[in-house]
Amino acid sequence: MNAREKEFTSSSGGGPGGAADAGERNLAPATVSPHAPAGSRPAVGSPHIHESARAQVAGRATYVDDMTELKGTLHAAPILSPVAHGRLRGVDPKAALDLPGVRGVVLAGDIPGDPVLATFVHDEPIFALDTVEHVGQVIGLVVADSALAARRAARQVRLDIEPLPALLDVRAAHAARSYVLPPVTVRRGEPEAALAASPHRLCGQLEVGGQEHFYLEGQVAYAIPLEQGQWHIHSSTQHPGEVQHWVAHALHLENSAVTVECRRMGGGFGGKETQAGHMAVWAALAARKLGRPVKLRLDRDDDFMITGKRHPFAYDWEVGFDDIGRITALKMAMLANCGFSADLSGPVADRAIFHSDNAYFLSDVEIASYRCKTNVQSHTAFRGFGGPQGVVAIEAIIGDIARHLGLDPLAVRQRNFYGVGERDVTHYQMKVEDNILEPLVNTLARSCGYAERRQRIAQWNADSPVVKRGLALTPVKFGISFTATFFNQAGALVHVFTDGSVQLNHGGTEMGQGLHTKIMQVVADELGVPFERVRVTATETGKVPNASATAASAGTDLNGRAAQYAARNIRDNLAAFVAGLDGCGAGAVRLRRGEVISPKATRSFDEVVKLAYANRIQLWSDGFYRTPKIHYDKVTLTGRPFYYFSYGAACSEVAIDTLTGESRVLAVDILHDVGTSINPAIDVGQIEGGFIQGMGWLTCEQLVWNEQGVLTTHAPSTYKIPATGDLPTRLAVALWPEANREDNVGGSKAVGEPPFMLAISVWEAIREAVAAAGGDASRLVAPATPEHVLRALGGVG
Known part of the structure; x- marks a missing residue:
């Protein structure tokens, strides 16, 4: 490796372990420490391996095309x-x-x-x-x-x-008023008057591509x-x-x-x-x-x-702000490229509106959403479901405000955070009741050495004529629930057989994210049996009907609680049965570690099950769950569409080569909120995977349609997803040590989608590096391919 390569790949560093060293708040580390033997501890909270992992590694896990x-x-x-x-x-x-x-x-x-x-x-x-x-x-x-x-x-x-x-460009479709669904506008306050009164104003455009x-x-x-x-x-x-x-x-x-x-x-x-x-x-x-x-x-x-992709978006915006970067007014138009039919474009575009605030209070705001019809594939759901398209826009706006004022972008972000009192209500009228933004971001900033690294990077950029670096720390506040309220329901079946083995079926689907594994853990603890005694069967409409999609990060929240209720019914049946045998109250009977314990006797779970069957006690049950508290008006997009928020923050350091436009992510520190983790190993894997997938969306995954409407990036040879060589040298993940404040299964929080938006820190870090090189960061188009970086640097037309 020559000197040029070394300066392009080495990080300016944080602490030796990044966010994972933030022990002052007892953060859960990304690594999994040794645990007690299986069966002697609760299943929930332990890093059990994925229920199909061994079969997958051995090639014995059957997918549809593998079936005989x-x-x-x-x-x-x-x-x-x-x-x-x-x-x-x-x-x-x-x-x-x-x-x-x-x-x-x-x-x-x-x-x-x-x-x-x-x-x-x-x-x-x-x-x-x-x-x-x-x-x-x-x-x-x-x-x-x-x-x-x-x-x-x-x-x-x-x-x-x-x-x-054919209409192939979203702006051309908007000009032609070609829409798959009518436009939607959400408004609060008087943004026009607030803009006129603002000490500073900026306007701009942004283009963000789709994703396969x-x-x-x-x-x-x-x-x-x-x-x-x-x-x-x-x-x-x-x-x-x-x-x-x-x-x-x-x-x-x-x-x-x-x-x-x-x-x-x-x-x-x-x-x-x-x-x-x-x-x-x-x-x-x-x-x-x-x-x-x-x-x-x-x-x-x-x-x-x-098939459809993530919706590409285009934005036109105008923002007002004061001398310290606090937003006083915002008007934004979002143009969603929906393709030729609606598919899920309506709720995707709605969620983009809901998340166009991200972590920030917007007092006087108007967001207009246009669902544009074009002659390309019908775009569809993708991890984050419109949330990333909302978050990336407000983060870009705040980055531009900070550079305009010559202020630290993190300080500007923190000044705009949701607070208390009048600053705790979203633009869609939902109160933010579980806000942990300030302590979470402060903890990450300290643990990753943000302030010191920012100084070192400034010195680096002063001394380095070709390779420039950027650092950004961005937050995420992501609402959890289906915005189509009726989807927030789930059912499950739990069967206990006469030998004490347990079979689980629920309405969620397994796509590698570990949903089945987590729900098996919940059921095991509810029945007081070892994790290994629980088996999951294929998701099937003939067992659990009318199940919602496994999406919106709500798979464990919904199906896990339904399965818990089903298992609880069986547990209560067994407890009542044993209470009758031993002449005690059912509340005095405990099921744990494969045993059923009453004040008079301790029996094995298997023994109790056999006795219960012989006495005609029901050993199977269904469970049903509906998410509480949620409601909203689909016309005005106001109310409480989310049960709770998941929070997180990431600090990313990047380098760009100003001669080629190439960029590289050097180091990433993540602190993410999953509540009380049901399975830390799976949660950390989801955080890492979501982040890398988000990084791909914003750096290398570019969809290109030619003038005839042909998708020219239609194979691995022409469409680049992140590979092992794109991983940063350091990717440190820590978990925020606080249970969900809402009554969710195991005190957990959703983890599938929120980490995706942590990768916006990479996008903002690249824009910081472009600005350090004298380029126009506001011209950068996502994904930040070398060509787009060079354009922002003024190197190509």
């Missing part, structure tokens, strides 16, 4: 539109049907039910009807004996399409026709209940005729919340027409071309 196929199974491949917008005048499948192994073609005319998907907005056809609206829109399917034969044949289908003008989900397991479904008009669908989905509804709707059946099963996914990140339903509907339609089981697995290129 039934005899006669066929394979489907999609017929894709090659144009962004046009009239579909005809489909000629003859060349495809003449190929060996091809069994049929499925088109819109083969749909027995509604030809439009059963979405809330009801605006997306199952197959293209008389028009095509993006490159990659599915027009139909070719079905063959093998996946390869089907894919080859699909390319031979001849399409007659008359091209029409890049799940390791692509979209896949396996549709199996059963007897008497019934169906079994294996789907890699975050929302089996919605897949059930969509398939039944398309086949013109009752929901009860369709069972959807998902044991696990190889990643989802929101991309399998709604859009897994397309695969299942298509596969089921092919199976119905041909009378045989059909599997549909997209290859990576088709997956890129068909």
Whole structure:
């Protein structure tokens, strides 16, 4: 490594362990220390390994495409539109049907039910009807004996399409008033008057790109026709209940005729919340027409071309502020690029509004949200669900304010934090009751040596003509609950068998995030049995009906509490039974460590279960949970949409090469609030993974559509996700040591989505480095690719 490389990669340092050394507040470290033997401690709070980890490592964990196929199974491949917008005048499948192994073609005319998907907005056809609206829109399917034969044949289908003008730019769509849903505005106070009275004013624009989900397991479904008009669908989905509804709707059946099963996914990140339903509907339609089981697995290129991404956003804003950087007024327009149909764009854009404050009190504010229709893939849910698009905008604005005034950006951020009294109510009228922003950020700033490092970096930049560094510490305040209030409910089943073993089923889905593992821990403690006695079964609509999507970071909150209630019912049954045997009150009976203890006797759990069964005591139960306290007006977007907030902060140090535009993240210190952790190992992994994924969104993951509307970044060769070489030398994670102030399962807090936004510290650090090099940080476009960094430095047009 030469001297130039060393100066580009070494960190200016903080404490030797960064945030993990912040022992003054007894912070939980990222490393997992040795623990007592299994069974002698509660399961909740222990770093149990992922319930499928051993099977996954050994290659024995089954995903949909690994399943043994039934005899006669066929394979489907999609017929894709090659144009962004046009009239579909005809489909000629003859060349495809003449190929060996091809069994049929499925088109819109083969749909027995509604030809439009059963979405809330009801605006997306199952197959293209008389028009095509993006490159990659599915027009139909070719079905063959093998996946390869089907894919080859699909390319031979001849399409007659008359091209029409296409809208590919979100600002052009906004100018044309092309929207998938009506605009929404949230307003508080008098922002125009407050702007006029502000000592300082700035205005600007910002462009933030989308993001490909890049799940390791692509979209896949396996549709199996059963007897008497019934169906079994294996789907890699975050929302089996919605897949059930969509398939039944398309086949013109009752929901009860369709069972959807998902044991696990190889990643989802929101991309399998709604859009897994397309695969299942298509596969089921092919199976119905041909009378045989059909599997549909997209290859990576088709997956890129068909499925939606994180919504790209554009912003126009004007802000007023005082001499110390406190915001006095804000007006902002958010332009969400929704693609050709609504999908989940409404709630995504709503959440962007909700999180456009992030950690900051906005007294006089107007936020206008425009849900723009363009001729690209229909964009969809992605980790954070619009929250990142709201947070990144306000953080960029505060960074610009600080540079305009020549102040430390962290000091400006802290001056704008939510406080008490009149400064504790959001712009959507929810009171912030669990605010830990100030102590959490102060703790991280001290533990990572923020002030000292800022001074060292200033000296570095004065001495280094080519490589410039930046440091930023940014907070996160993220609301937890589905903004569609009715989704905040869950059910679960717990069965205790006569040998004392326990089986768990709930409505949540496992996509690698450890949901099943955490809920197994909750059930184990509720029944007082070792973690190893609990098994989880595949998520299935025939066991827990009407389950909500596993999304919004609420999987453990909802399903964990439902499972806890189910297990508690069984525990209470056993306690009452033993109390009757021993002549004591049920409250005096305890279940722990595999034993049932009364004032008169100690029995093994297994023994008690056998006795209870012999005495006809119920050993299974369901559980149901609905999130309390939440409510809001969907028209005005005011009320209490969230049960609580999760908080966190990250300090990131970066370096940029001013000659090439290359950037590198050198060091990251994170302090994050997960309440009382159910599983510290899983939570730390979620924090690390969310941060790195967010870093990818803001640094290297760039989606590029050409002038014909073709997504040119449609494969690993052209779309770059973070790799091991992109990891910072130091990534220190610590957990905030305070339980959730709301009554949540185990005192925990959600952890799936909030850490994603910690990566905005990287974006702000890059902007600081650009400014240190004499560039215009406000010109930087996300992601901060080398090209975009050079543009902000004035190096390219």
